[in-house]
Amino acid sequence: MGNANGVSDMHEATATQRGISSMDATKGAGALDGKRYLESLRDGREVWYRGKRVDDVTTYPEFAEMAKSIARIYDMQHVPETRDVMTYEQDNGLRASYSYFLPTEPEHLLRRRRNTEVWVREVFGMCGRLPDFCASMVIGYYDIRHELAKLSPDLAKNTETYLKYARDHDLCLSHGLHDPCMDKSLRPSQDPDRCVRVIKERDDGIVVRGARFNTFGIFSNEILISPTYMFTEDEAEFALWFTVPCNAPGLKQVAREVFSGRNPMDHPVSARFDEVDSLAIFDDVFIPWERVFLYREPLAANRLFRGNVMSWASYAGSVLTQLRMEILVAVAHLLATTSGVDKRPNVVSTLGEMCTYLSLARSNLRAGEVDCIRTPGGHYRTAAAPERRALVTMVSERFVELVEHIGTSSLIFLPTAEDWTAPELKKHLDIYMRGKGTSPIDRYKLCRLAWDLTGDGYGGRQQLYERLHSGDPTMVVQNAYRRFDLSAGIELVTKFLDLERPVADTSR
Missing domain, CATH: 2.40.110.10 (Butyryl-CoA Dehydrogenase, subunit A, domain 2)
Structure with missing residues (x-):
């Protein structure tokens, strides 16, 4: 009671x-x-x-x-x-x-x-x-x-x-x-x-x-x-x-x-x-x-948690996100090469887009380390970078889309592990699961991994989590703009045009 x-x-x-x-x-x-x-x-x-x-x-x-x-x-x-x-x-x-x-x-x-x-x-x-x-x-x-x-x-x-x-x-x-x-x-x-x-x-x-x-x-x-x-x-x-x-x-x-x-x-x-x-x-x-x-x-809870406590955790989160992006790029590349489409311009462009996002994530994380700050508490942490979280929010769904674009129907029409143990089926699977430069079973494993990461319920959960766990994606991206330091650029434009004062309110 x-x-x-x-x-x-x-x-x-x-x-x-x-x-x-x-x-x-x-x-x-x-x-x-x-x-x-x-x-x-x-x-x-x-x-x-x-x-x-x-x-x-x-x-x-x-x-x-x-x-x-x-x-x-x-x-x-x-x-x-x-x-x-x-x-x-x-x-x-x-x-x-x-x-x-x-x-x-x-x-x-x-x-x-x-x-x-x-x-x-x-x-x-x-x-x-x-x-x-x-x-x-x-x-x-x-x-x-x-x-x-x-x-x-x-x-x-x-x-x-x-x-x-x-x-x-x-x-x-x-x-x-x-x-x-x-x-x-x-x-x-x-x-x-x-x-x-x-x-x-x-x-x-x-x-x-x-x-x-x-x-x-x-x-x-x-x-x-x-x-x-x-x-x-x-x-x-x-x-x-x-x-x-x-x-x-x-x-x-x-x-x-x-x-x-x-x-x-x-x-x-x-x-x-x-x-x-x-x-x-x-x-x-x-x-x-x-x-x-x-x-x-x-009021203190509002002010201190996201801007201070989570800044520490986001460093670890960024390391994980970068690795996840590396894995998805590698899976997309292997799907393309084993399918024999890795020289097609549209596929090369897709892989280039993924590599660009990955490079941005790597550079941002490294910049956070190089530009680290000494906190009032006496410790060093990476510089706050809301754009790092915004980038993940913006591209997590896109990464899944691009992997699916390269993998196409090969991610859907897949047998099961048990089928490979049936002699009357394996001889057919060894023919129709072939890929370029790989064995049928290895090609199968690769396609299964891609499906697990993107199309399966698990992959859907992962993508939803990555995109939304920091909150409304729109607000996350807006925060990247609000907290971005534009002062140097504004000063340059103001001096170049010899403006008496900024032509617009710069508060965000």
Whole structure:
């Protein structure tokens, strides 16, 4: 039963019994390996799939393959070939992931990027919310601790405590992306269920209710919540930044239909790298104060998150996006060459267009590193580049279209992996699945990969995610214009024409 505030007494009591109310004060073991990672997911979390509760995400058939894929990457933190690329030794003797490394010199950004590159390559550029991405958000929280201290010194200190805790335990994190898509014509104050909100304040913490869309949450240790909605001053109960363990009482994750569990020959990426989106439901979840970074500060929440915290995470996101573009260009090229159309002018033009977009993405990322800035928090991050996100928004759908344009019907009329094992069919497939300079089976694998990346439900999900996860594409592109520095060009034109003053308002 709930109390007078509608809060579940059972959840509050259970939180105390299970120790969720405070972070583990014991010394962490440093960089995770695969075994410890999988064990950390067996914590009693409440995950639902197709109306049934999942007892163990590491062994459940629909989720096990992805969990194993992430465990394999954590194991790479301990092998000689990648150990020093992915981890470093702290002053306390623990090795820590470069995902949690504080860049105090410009060249430190490259250390972070090399670690990110390992992560994204090992998932073939398919997972948009890897642990490395969300660890960067924790760096972002810590980097603006001086701003948070103006609002609440105690909560600002939490960013430092949590960074150390997350780093020493090598927490695998995810974050609540957006609010549920309900009636968007209503403000949160008109429909409180639209956004996660505080419903009770206690001496030891707060109780929250609501829901968030989440990616990778069922495979993570904790979820970061920082709303992206632009709140007004009278909507303070929604302006919260906090983190919550995935096994917190009252937290339910309802997973979408998965793409895993299929034959990896037919679905080479979706069978292995489905990061799984879910609806995270906060059914009166207790959050101790030590896990709260910002509280009831709507204007500060609006100002600090996208322009500061997410600037750190976007660096990792850009590395992944660049690799994804490289993969799609390579797939398009291989489709063209094995189809014998790689010399046709229209195909060459298509490939040239894709290479141009890829080159722009590479150059922009490198420019962000070269023009990196030293933040007021004392760290170096890439220069803010809204046009980087705008470019991805503009070309993600175009890339899929161009791959389909080159692959044409060869991406549709495909047999299945089982057909290759039937002797009476294989002799025909060996004839009619041939390509230029390749074996029939290799040509089949290439076409299947292209379909998995573009036309299959998995590919559709990937493209939709890439194009929309930063918000309305129109607004993203508009923001690139609004934040672009035009001053040098305006000054040049003004001087050339000997204008007494600018002929138009330059504010945007």
